[in-house]
Each structure stands twice: as C-alpha cells, then as structure tokens.
Amino acid sequence: MVRRNLAFVALVFAVLALLLAGCSQSAPAASPTAAKPAATAAPAGGAAAAANLDEGKAIFDKNCTGCHPGGDKGVGPSLKTTSKDVQGIKTQVRSGKGQMPAFDKNTISDQQLESLAAYVDSLKKK
Numbered sequence: 001m002v003r004r005n006l007a008f009v010a011l012v013f014a015v016l017a018l019l020l021a022g023c024s025q026s027a028p029a030a031s032p033t034a035a036k037p038a039a040t041a042a043p044a045g046g047a048a049a050a051a052n053l054d055e056g057k058a059i060f061d062k063n064c065t066g067c068h069p070g071g072d073k074g075v076g077p078s079l080k081t082t083s084k085d086v087q088g089i090k091t092q093v094r095s096g097k098g099q100m101p102a103f104d105k106n107t108i109s110d111q112q113l114e115s116l117a118a119y120v121d122s123l124k125k126k
C-alpha cells in the first residue's frame with residue numbers, strides 16, 4: 001500500500017516536471033519569432049523608420065480624409081494625381097499650405113509620418 005502511494009506520487013511528480021519543462025522551453029522559443037515580422041516593410045527610399053501602409057491608412061482616415069476623401073479631391077486637391085513624392089508629401093503635412101493645416105509631431109509622429117507618406121504615395125499609383 002505504502003509503496004503504491006509512493007510510486008503514484010513519483011509518477012505525478014514526474015508528469016508535473018515534464019509539463020513544467022515543456023512550458024519553460026516553449027515560451028522563450030516562441031517570442032523571438034513573434035517579434036520579427038513587423039519590421040520587414042521598409043521602403044526602398046532608405047528611410048530610417050519602417051513604413052507601414054495599414055498604419056498609414058489609419059492615420060490618413062483620422063487626419064486627412066475629411067479634406068481629401070479617400071485620397072480624392074474634396075476641400076483639398078486629389079492626392080492620387082499629385083506630383084509630390086514621398087518627401088514632398090511629408091513636407092506638406094509638416095508645413096501645411098493655404099487651407100491645409102500643419103501637423104506637428106504631437107499629432108503625427110515621425111514614425112507615423114513615414115507610414116502616412118508611403119500610404120499617400122501608394123494611392124497615386126493605383
């Protein structure tokens with residue numbers, strides 16, 4: 001009786017030890033791969049911060065689409081036919097012009113501006 005209990009306790013302990021070992025091994029192995037994919041969409045322009053078109057669209061929808069609806073002409077001109085390049089778009093956003101307000105870093109960070117300009121630039125080519 002006593003021996004059977006000991007064997008059972010040993011078995012339970014062994015299973016627990018295996019489970020713990022399994023958990024502690026899989027957790028660190030998963031995180032490096034999960035952290036990587038976000039940093040791959042860097043534009044060819046050599047910008048320091050990586051541009052992200054989804055982020056760019058979100059910023060556009062929040063700050064720009066009211067005057068450039070979906071990138072088309074509204075209060076502001078169409079951005080799909082603009083001759084401005086990515087740098088020109090960034091300058092326009094930071095400086096503003098005429099009825100277009102300037103957007104400073106508190107509203108659109110440098111990183112967000114990279115994504116926004118890449119997004120606006122991508123509208124043009126469609």
Ligand code: HEC
Nearest residue numbers: 063064067075076077082083089092093097098099100101
């Ligand atoms: C209050 C309305 C308004 C908002 C908001 C606005 N714009 Fe404009 N935008 C304009 C107007 C008006 C012009 C034309 C300015 C001029 O040349 O007098 C313009 C011009 C531009 C141009 C230059 C187009 C060209 O070919 O010369 C770009 C690029 C642009 N806007 C991008 C943006 C982006 C990106 C945002 C969001 C961060 C934005 N705009 C938000 C009104 C707006």
